[in-house]
Amino acid sequence: MSRIPHPEVDVPRQLPPWGLTRGGENSRLRSTAALLTSLTALAATSLVAGPAIAEPTGGPCALRRTTAHHSEGLDTWNTAYPRPIENLNAVMVFLSFPDSPPLSTPGELAADYFPATSQFFERASYGKFRLTPHPQPEWVQMPHGSLSYAIQRDWNAKRRAAYLRDAMAAADPKVDFSRYDVVYFVADPDAPGVDSDATKVVNFDRPMRADGTDIRRIVTVFERHPPDRNVLAHETGHVFDLPDLYHRPTDGKGDWDTYVGDWDVMGSQFGLAPDLFGWHKWKLGWLDRRQVRCLGAGTERLTLDPLAAPQAPGGLGGTRLAVARTGRGTALVMEARGSLGNDHATCTEGVLLYEVRNEAASGGGPVEVVDAHPDSGACWGESVYPQLADAPVRAGESFTVPGEDVRVEVAGRTASGAWTVQVTTG
Structure with a gap:
């Protein structure tokens, strides 16, 4: 079992447009200009907080929010992120590949993550927040084999963009994305081209549009079955504007956990004390x-x-x-x-x-x-x-x-x- 945490990533700018279908009727839902920018993302270390901020949320000793990605300043809330208060709805879309018939059902994979992830946040929030999952009951097949996307931790940007493009095009006819606050794309863990180290959150500098709603980020899940402990709680934390707290060695060698150890799930999903700071x-x-x-x-x-x-x-x-x-x-x-x-x-x-x-x-x-x-x-x-x-x-x-x-x-x-x-x- 890998103990290496999963970072957020970027997606390239050059992407072709595509047409989507809904309810059996073909229609081009996005203009070419929008498509060329909708799958653009910035790296986790460079994505700025943005100008959209809501009412002050801090208090005594609250540090000021800065332009650092996922800044720990909390004097204001960045409205580009859904705030985890009361209830948020999360859709889980399960992606299969034509080169590998799935060995598990969507229901079995959904049980790997829920209700455990909802319970984690319910405990952490003192019952003030509930993450309600909506796992889709059927597999959504990707148009190409799993090996063709070259899925890996430090993924080729063009291949990653193609994966996201194909996943959205395949899922949109079956999923009304306007109903959900959080989006999980879960790949068949038994497909030969799926690499569990590639699990990431992808942030878009310009949101994707589907069903009349903006999609600003997608959690791409490539975990084994069963998955790493608390992995989805960690990734979902990014959706709520929480930063990675681990230390990534510059040469790829060394310990990742020198900053916070076991003490927050954003440092390690394997921590003995993973409650949020x-x-x-x-x-x-x-x-x-x-x-x-x-x-x-x-x-x-x-x-x-x-x-x-x-x-x-x-x-x-x-x-x-x-x-x-x-x-x-x-x-x-x-x-x-x-x-x-x-x-x-x-x-x-x-x-x-x-x-x-x-x-x-x-x-x-x-x-x-x-x-x-x-x-x-x-x-x-x-x-x-x-x-x-x-x-x-x-x-x-x-x-x-x-x-x-x-x-x-x-x-x-x-x-x-x-x-x-x-x-x-x-």
């Missing part, structure tokens, strides 16, 4: 600004509720996040992590510290966990990066953040399981 929950609207404590200079005592603990129905609960600004575009964040919810498999508990940078793009280290135990590790043989598995400050410990005038002391836990913390800054 509290910063991401704040960004997505699942934490209210009243649950975020902005720390000033001096000493402050606070109680942190475990990040993954359910919230009382109709109530906000206590503080889940403490933030100390360390610069114009940086912040030091504190949250309590324990063996609850999506983090049930973690082998360490305590107050986790990490630095957030609003200028760092997806894949460029926008978040880095601060290791409170740099000379040791934990969860060997299970953790994706044992050196960070014991990163949290545990009860009875104190820790001074290197390079910052911030000291954290964890006194213990309350009867309800909350963590009592004293923070000295400045």
